[in-house]
Amino acid sequence: MNYKNAIITGASSGIGRAAAQALAAQGMNLFLCARSLEGLQRTADLCSKYENRYIPYSVDLNNSEGIASVLPAALSTLGSIDTLINCAGIYPSDGIDGITDPLWDKVMNLNLKNTFFLSRDVLAYMKPRKKGYIIYINSTVALGAKPSVSTYSISKYGLAGAAAAMYEEGKPYQIRVSSIYPGVTSTDSLHQNGMPCSPEQCMLPEDIASCISFLLQTPERMIIRDLVPWASAYDKI
């Protein structure tokens, strides 16, 4: 395994939790970020059968102080960082008519602005070390907007742009940047938002986690910029 110490945002549930379990199985130490300390502790407990280090870090990634605190806190506990998995995100239901200023700010701050600023900090740290991997969990809504999740779609289109810029800037420093664009994946949040299909038609969080593991295990001579896992029984490919 080329990489040893990862920050995972959105690690208290869903895809982020499954990613933590997959990376723990690969022998990685993990700095686990989200707001719910209870959720993060549960993730750390699930990882604990593998003897690595798991640090739960409760933080609101919707505020700039929270974002600025993540890298220093991760470095002070793990010593170094070579991987960032950007998984935190929200996907409220709305239509364009229903987008208000507060909703716009909340979704854009978390899904786009603050995800970008954390990546910016981590990229600046990785550059002189000439090693690192930054992965974005985007969505198929950035490949074709969906009418009932307009703010979400706009934020994820923006995130694709941010990832493209990071990809280009990381390349001369051997820092790899990839985006995963999952289709429907059965998580509690998707259930709460009114899952658009039956659970049997969805992918599972561990399917997306296996994509993350795969990317991290590819040889450094290659880079997969975009990976698009669709739910074969539901998504319109």
Ligand SMILES: NC(=O)c1ccc[n+]([C@@H]2O[C@H](COP(=O)([O-])OP(=O)(O)OC[C@H]3O[C@@H](n4cnc5c(N)ncnc54)[C@H](OP(=O)(O)O)[C@@H]3O)[C@@H](O)[C@H]2O)c1
């Ligand atoms: N499920 C799908 O079908 C699907 C498909 C494509 C892409 N995705 C993407 O996958 C990612 C994870 O989604 P999921 O389905 O696994 O949902 P989830 O279980 O709700 O995960 C979202 C994570 O983001 C964290 N989060 C939310 N607001 C936060 C805040 N203000 N500060 C810090 N952390 C915050 C949540 O933790 P706390 O609430 O504890 O803070 C949670 O750990 C998202 O980026 C989503 O866009 C999901």
